[in-house]
Amino acid sequence: MDGIRSTAHARPRDAVSRGSSTFTELAQQVRERGLLRRRYGYYWSKLIGAPLVLASCLLVFIWIGDTWWQLFTAVALAIIFTQIAFLGHDAAHRQIFVSGRWNDWISLILGDLLVGMSYGWWRHKHTRHHANPNKLGADPDIELPVIAVTAETAAKHHGILVSWLRAHQGVLFFPILFFEGISLHASSVRRVFTRGRLERRWVELTFLTVRMVGYLVLVFLVLSPGIAFVFLGVQLGLFGFYMGVAFAPNHKGMPxxxxxLTLDFLRRQVMMSRNIRGNRALDIAMGGLNYQIEHHLFPSMPRPHLRRAAPMIAAYCREQGVPYTQVGLFASYAIVIRYINRVGLGERDVFTCPLADQRSHIGALTT
Structure with missing residues (x-):
């Protein structure tokens, strides 16, 4: 990494210009193939179907009543809420409608009202991530409160508990994800009550209040306190775990x-992202996030087009000499665990990771 740092400032500006032109050429090919066209039929079926499925599940919840069988309902709701969150993610990236206003309101309804996640909080955080994935000081997704994904974060002084957790974070990574659901809801509530610019603050505050208070009231009206607390623990835990395992393979363990360091747009998005190889069932399960490279290059590309775009973009990257990473699902988790375990144990060279061969590629970019 020292070699990379020493040459970062010396990188010629025309190298960035050449990189920009290579992306422009790729973008033209994508547009010519119609891969940025809206898929209204696909998305309207989901926008109508998702609330109906959620309403049906809640009616079944009321019908079943106060019984431990409701834990199966909790599992179903965790899956439904995550799938709705994926749909809100698509709307926030302008994948559904041409109108930004329509996409914003769909994101507010799906995110705040149905799932209980603040759209304003998520958009601010996610926009910064997309602009500079895996970049120190710029990407909030590598600045996590418990898990350290960079040597810089791991080296900071923390309390005994956090230090212990980070020293064992490779082993504890998946268990910690069960708390992600609570973290997402808490961060959303904190954001709407925090001073600072937040568009439609009162809309978000109203939607989040209706969602969270209404949901808790329903659960405790139908279930006795003991079953209700276990139900909420299962639902929130699995929701957080599902969200975590869908997002974790995308960038963790990449350089x-x-x-x-300044990289052109094509390399900045492709080299720091990882695709997950799989069939259409995996596409559905991961909400299209398994095509992370295509999504980062073209955030507004409708989800159904990502699978079609992937082979073309992979071939183009090979022609340009840009590393295009694609692995199986379980292999990606193994990479993530090995990487964060190294960081937690005090590994200083963050480029010495399961994808260390990419170090040479990045070094070549700065010469």
């Missing part, structure tokens, strides 16, 4: 970009 960390030094603060001073």
């Amino acid at each position: 960390i970009v030094p603060r001073e």
